[in-house]
Structure formats: structure tokens, C-alpha cells
Amino acid sequence: MKATYEIISQRGLEGLVIQDITEEADVGYGSFYNHFQSKDAIVAAVIDASRKFSGGLHEHIAGLASDRAEAFAMSLRMCLHLSRADRTWGWFLLRTALSGGELRSGIGEDLQRAINACLKEGLFKYDDSDMAYEIVFGLLLFGTLKLVSADLPEDYPDKLVRTALKNLGLADEKINSALEKPLPDLNLMPFLDAA
Amino acid sequence: MKATYEIISQRGLEGLVIQDITEEADVGYGSFYNHFQSKDAIVAAVIDASRKFSGGLHEHIAGLASDRAEAFAMSLRMCLHLSRADRTWGWFLLRTALSGGELRSGIGEDLQRAINACLKEGLFKYDDSDMAYEIVFGLLLFGTLKLVSADLPEDYPDKLVRTALKNLGLADEKINSALEKPLPDLNLMPFLDAA
Numbered sequence: 001m002k003a004t005y006e007i008i009s010q011r012g013l014e015g016l017v018i019q020d021i022t023e024e025a026d027v028g029y030g031s032f033y034n035h036f037q038s039k040d041a042i043v044a045a046v047i048d049a050s051r052k053f054s055g056g057l058h059e060h061i062a063g064l065a066s067d068r069a070e071a072f073a074m075s076l077r078m079c080l081h082l083s084r085a086d087r088t089w090g091w092f093l094l095r096t097a098l099s100g101g102e103l104r105s106g107i108g109e110d111l112q113r114a115i116n117a118c119l120k121e122g123l124f125k126y127d128d129s130d131m132a133y134e135i136v137f138g139l140l141l142f143g144t145l146k147l148v149s150a151d152l153p154e155d156y157p158d159k160l161v162r163t164a165l166k167n168l169g170l171a172d173e174k175i176n177s178a179l180e181k182p183l184p185d186l187n188l189m190p191f192l193d194a195a
Numbered sequence: 196m197k198a199t200y201e202i203i204s205q206r207g208l209e210g211l212v213i214q215d216i217t218e219e220a221d222v223g224y225g226s227f228y229n230h231f232q233s234k235d236a237i238v239a240a241v242i243d244a245s246r247k248f249s250g251g252l253h254e255h256i257a258g259l260a261s262d263r264a265e266a267f268a269m270s271l272r273m274c275l276h277l278s279r280a281d282r283t284w285g286w287f288l289l290r291t292a293l294s295g296g297e298l299r300s301g302i303g304e305d306l307q308r309a310i311n312a313c314l315k316e317g318l319f320k321y322d323d324s325d326m327a328y329e330i331v332f333g334l335l336l337f338g339t340l341k342l343v344s345a346d347l348p349e350d351y352p353d354k355l356v357r358t359a360l361k362n363l364g365l366a367d368e369k370i371n372s373a374l375e376k377p378l379p380d381l382n383l384m385p386f387l388d389a390a
Contacts, residue, residue, distance in 0.1 A: 010209060010210075011207065011209035011210040012206065012207050012209060012293075014205060014206035014207060015205075015206040015210060015215075020210075094293055095293070097340070098207075098289055098290065098293060098340065131354060131355070131357075131358040134334055134337055134338065134341075134355060134358065135330055135333065135334065135358065135362075137333075137337050138330065138332075138333025138334045138335075138336060138337035138338070139329055139330065139333045140333075141333060141336050141337050141340070142329055142332050142333035142336050142337075143329065143333070145292070145293065145336070146329075159326060160326070160329060162326075163326040163329065163330065167330075
């Protein structure tokens with residue numbers, strides 16, 4: 001699974017074959033079938049594991065935040081800081097986002113759901129709902145691409161998040177407190193290294 | 196070159212080998228070397244051709260626009276409308292943007308240069324220069340991803356561009372006129388089909 005994760009991070013899902021995985025993992029081709037029935041099965045397992053990993057972190061963060069908007073802000077910050085700290089993870093997110101695979105729609109739906117919940121509670125206020133979502137997701141996507149492509153200052157992720165929150169209409173004092181809140185230790189559990 | 200373009204569009208640059216290209220083009224492996232010295236040479240030729248294609252369209256548009264800001268707006272609209280009309284082209288842009296290859300830095304530099312020129316002339320006005328660029332590039336990246344992944348309404352590209360221009364601080368009446376200006380016929384010359 002780790003080999004599959006690393007290949008997806010490097011080259012994406014498209015054109016991936018079982019032989020790529022067994023070569024990267026340095027095991028025999030046939031041994032693959034002791035663990036998975038197909039390439040699609042191992043890819044689904046890796047994507048599922050990555051979503052559980054993210055989900056666990058977001059849940060942990062939700063427990064530290066004082067409201068939904070702060071949780072949303074901290075989750076965005078964490079996403080970007082993680083990609084800055086671990087480029088393999090950042091590239092994995094980008095490449096799966098471009099695959100049309102489950103992860104993308106998963107992240108998109110989670111993000112949309114979190115935004116809608118904050119709107120309902122009156123924490124976010126904006127006129128043009130479609131485009132605020134486009135701005136936030138665009139900042140996340142482009143910000144991740146920049147963070148995995150170049151060495152950017154440590155405050156870059158939080159600058160992006162401030163812009164995203166402004167566009168969602170979160171009050172300034174709430175933005176400031178959400179950006180000051182300490183994040184959990186991101187190096188605690190690198191994805192699939194703990195497995 | 197067309198086969199290479201289509202493979203990049205489908206799977207990206209990473210892991211591409213000459214055999215993929217000759218199989219897609221349905222020619223013998225050895226015949227490749229009658230035309231190109233290496234895989235990198237054909238990839239560079241395709242990316243170069245795509246930049247010339249884009250450059251030609253942007254120049255044509257600049258001739259139709261009444262000022263730099265309008266030219267910028269029409270170019271953004273054209274980028275997005277092209278990806279909507281021709282998903283192969285849209286995927287090609289996305290996948291090369293994620294390759295760390297020349298095209299990305301090319302587009303990024305062109306965009307930054309165009310924005311800076313409009314700022315200098317006082318057409319764009321914004322406080323936080325870094326983040327307006329991030330918003331515009333994020334909208335372009337995420338908008339393109341949405342346009343190649345789903346059937347979206349014909350007015351979606353222009354909605355994205357309106358949001359981008361607002362964030363750049365372009366005056367409302369200038370935004371409206373830039374969005375009303377007719378674009379050149381985008382189906383006139385599909386990339387590499389004319390070759």
C-alpha cells in the first residue's frame with residue numbers, strides 16, 4: 001500500500017499497473033494477489049486509508065475548536081501545513097484530485113458540507129455562494145501546488161486561509177482567533193508510515 | 196506529436212515512455228527516432244506548440260480589446276471556454292500544470308506579467324497582491340478542473356472570470372464590458388488538429 005501511495009504521489013493514478021506496484025515494493029508479481037484481488041482494489045484501499053487518516057485529523061481538530069467556523073479554518077490550515085511538511089502527501093492529494101477518483105469528490109463534498117453548516121449557523125456570510133466555494137477550493141488546490149513545488153514561508157498557508165475565510169464572510173475577530181489557535185503536531189503520524 | 200499530446204492529456208507526463216507514444220500513434224518504435232531524438236524532445240515540442248497556440252490566441256484577443264484589463268479578462272474567458280469546449284485541451288493544461296514542467300511556469304509568468312501591467316496602469320487595484328494572484332490562478336485551476344469533469348452551464352466560465360476581476364479590483368463597468376465583448380470563434384483551430 002505504501003508503494004502504491006508513493007507511485008500515485010509521483011505519477012498519478014492513470015496508467016498505473018500492478019507491476020509498477022510490485023517493482024516499487026520489491027516483491028514478486030504473483031505475491032500481489034495474496035493481498036489484493038486487483039489494481040483497483042489496492043488503489044481503493046489506499047484512497048480509503050487516506051480519507052480515514054484525514055478524517056481522523058479533522059475530527060481531532062473539531063474537538064479543539066470553539067465552533068464550526070474555527071474547526072473549518074483549522075482544518076484548512078492543517079491541510080496546507082501538512083502538504084508543506086510532507087510533499088509526498090501534497091502530491092498524492094493533487095494527483096488524486098485530478099483523477100476524477102473518489103478522493104476528490106470526497107474532499108469536495110466534505111468542504112461543501114462544512115461550508116454549508118457554517119452558513120446555516122450564520123458564521124459565514126456571502127452573497128454568491130457558488131463562487132466563494134470556487135475561491136476556497138481554488139486557493140486550496142493552487143496553494144497546495146505551490147507548497148509542493150517550491151519552498152514557501154511558514155506563514156504562507158495561513159495567509160491563504162485568511163483570504164479564504166474573508167471570502168466566506170467570517171468576521172475579522174473570528175478569523176484572527178482561528179489563525180492563532182495552535183494546530184496539533186502534524187508530524188505525529190505520517191500517512192501509511194505508522195502502518 | 197498528437198499522440199503525445201493525447202497521452203499527456205489522459206495520464207500526464209510522469210512515467211511516459213516512447214513506446215506509449217508509438218503505440219498510440221500506431222507506428223513502429225524505431226520510426227520515432229526519425230523525428231525526435233528523445234522522449235524529452237517530443238514532450239518539449241508539444242509543450243512549445245501548445246504555448247505558441249495559446250500565445251497566438253492571446254495576441255489575437257489583445258488586438259480586439261480596448262485596453263490591457265479587457266484583454267486580460269477576455270484571455271481568461273477564452274482559457275476557460277476552450278477547456279469547456281475541448282476537454283482534451285483542458286486536461287492537457289491541468290496535467291502539465293501539475294508536472295512542474297515549462298508550461299506551468301510559462302502560464303504563471305504570463306498571468307503574473309499581465310496582472311502587473313494592469314496594476315501599473317491603475318486598471319487593477321488591490322491591497323494584498325500575493326493573494327489576488329492566488330485567487331485568480333486558483334479559480335483558473337479549479338474552474339478548469341470542474342469544466343473538464345462535469346457538464347457545466349455555458350455562463351460558468353464568465354462567472355469565474357467576474358469573480359477573478361472583482362478580486363483584482365477592476366471597476367464594475369469595466370468588468371461588465373469585458374464580459375460582454377464577443378470572443379473569437381474558439382472552434383476555429385483545435386490544437387494540433389490543424390497540423
